[in-house]
Amino acid sequence: MQTQLVICDNLIKIYKAGELETVALQGLDLDVYQGEMISIVGASGSGKSTLLNILGGLDVPSAGRITVAGHDLSRLNEEDRASYRRQIIGYVWQQSGRNLLPDMTIEENLILPQMLNGISAGRSKRRAHELLELIGLATHARRKPVHLSGGQQQRVAIAVALANQPALLLADEPTGELDSTTTQEIIAFFRSINQKLGVTIIIVTHDIAVATQVDRTIAIRDGRTSTETIRREQPINQQQPFIPDALSAFQPAQSSAVIGLPEATHQETIFIDRVGLLQLPADALERVALRGRAEVHLAPDHIELWPAGMGEQIYQGLPGNLANHSSAVIGLPAHSHRETIMVDRVGRLQLPQNALEHLPFSGRAFVRTARSHIQLWPVPMAANDFYPTPVIQQ
Numbered sequence: 001m002q003t004q005l006v007i008c009d010n011l012i013k014i015y016k017a018g019e020l021e022t023v024a025l026q027g028l029d030l031d032v033y034q035g036e037m038i039s040i041v042g043a044s045g046s047g048k049s050t051l052l053n054i055l056g057g058l059d060v061p062s063a064g065r066i067t068v069a070g071h072d073l074s075r076l077n078e079e080d081r082a083s084y085r086r087q088i089i090g091y092v093w094q095q096s097g098r099n100l101l102p103d104m105t106i107e108e109n110l111i112l113p114q115m116l117n118g119i120s121a122g123r124s125k126r127r128a129h130e131l132l133e134l135i136g137l138a139t140h141a142r143r144k145p146v147h148l149s150g151g152q153q154q155r156v157a158i159a160v161a162l163a164n165q166p167a168l169l170l171a172d173e174p175t176g177e178l179d180s181t182t183t184q185e186i187i188a189f190f191r192s193i194n195q196k197l198g199v200t201i202i203i204v205t206h207d208i209a210v211a212t213q214v215d216r217t218i219a220i221r222d223g224r225t226s227t228e229t230i231r232r233e234q235p236i237n238q239q240q241p242f243i244p245d246a247l248s249a250f251q252p253a254q255s256s257a258v259i260g261l262p263e264a265t266h267q268e269t270i271f272i273d274r275v276g277l278l279q280l281p282a283d284a285l286e287r288v289a290l291r292g293r294a295e296v297h298l299a300p301d302h303i304e305l306w307p308a309g310m311g312e313q314i315y316q317g318l319p320g321n322l323a324n325h326s327s328a329v330i331g332l333p334a335h336s337h338r339e340t341i342m343v344d345r346v347g348r349l350q351l352p353q354n355a356l357e358h359l360p361f362s363g364r365a366f367v368r369t370a371r372s373h374i375q376l377w378p379v380p381m382a383a384n385d386f387y388p389t390p391v392i393q394q
């Protein structure tokens, strides 16, 4: 059974500057399991750095709960917070200048955080040499950072972050200043320490190359987790596909909707919180114009969102359970009442309670776009049990 290393529950962060208030996190939920390597993506201003700073113990949430490796970060005093930062967290920044002290040698840079953590000089030196071996720079121990390439400096930065054997490594745009070849090298290095040392890694990035290499990518929109993209262990064209009949008639997205990774290798789902709040991906909204309101229909194995007024026309005259659907919001019969939910400009909506209870969504859903409506399907429980991309029928 996987252990949860990070649990964020309804995190809120409000920055106040004089009269001005900015809500940077608006009820963010996130679980990260021990040993995972995940990336966090999102537009500028969506709240990525705010989240990373809270995870790293550099800032505190305004409300909500956050637990990392058993530490309740909302309750730590300043002293405990400082030892949490030293012992539980390793931090890699984008700018190598922020990671390494320029006047010290590489070896001294590796020893310093250990000494600050109360480790003896002898043990710190031994660990520094182990780390130098790990990053393949044992012969560079006496050099200063300026004499290393950008990629080498970032490897040292990762080693410094690992010096006190943290449970969680946080990296903020660690490849932002590197060329594409060096970026690949650094991502491979993160992957190798994740596998060799079992350290959990969270990388904030704008770089799609990073997102292709991690186990999961979480997209943040407007201070909330909106989508999750999981790397398929077996690409879809090698799977024995099980295609639910009802899915086979719908047009698949060419690529995952949010971060643009191919569906053949990545599976993308949206998050649904406990009270049914979710945000539809932009490409689903572009294909089906909901114009502010949607009818929610409960099909036996999925939920449909139709533009207001359209669902009823399509369903009229259909046989069996499709025609006998009841409206989802307050349960009045569909033949006599038309109920709609509000959908805002960026696709946020709240599913009615009976729609949430209708299927075991467990916080996530696949989004499928048909010609005139959007479908939400529950995610199979088994880790590698995917719904493959539906076949297009002309």
Ligand SMILES: Nc1ncnc2c1ncn2[C@@H]1O[C@H](COP(=O)(O)OP(=O)(O)OP(=O)(O)O)[C@@H](O)[C@H]1O
Pocket (backbone or CB within 6 Å): 015, 016, 017, 022, 023, 024, 042, 043, 044, 045, 046, 047, 048, 049, 050, 051
């Ligand atoms: N110290 C602060 N004081 C006031 N507002 C802040 C502060 N830090 C961040 N914000 C605001 O909070 C929101 C989220 O910012 P954050 O830096 O977390 O976003 P981000 O996704 O990391 O953006 P970027 O990709 O540009 O780094 C933004 O509107 C930002 O202006």
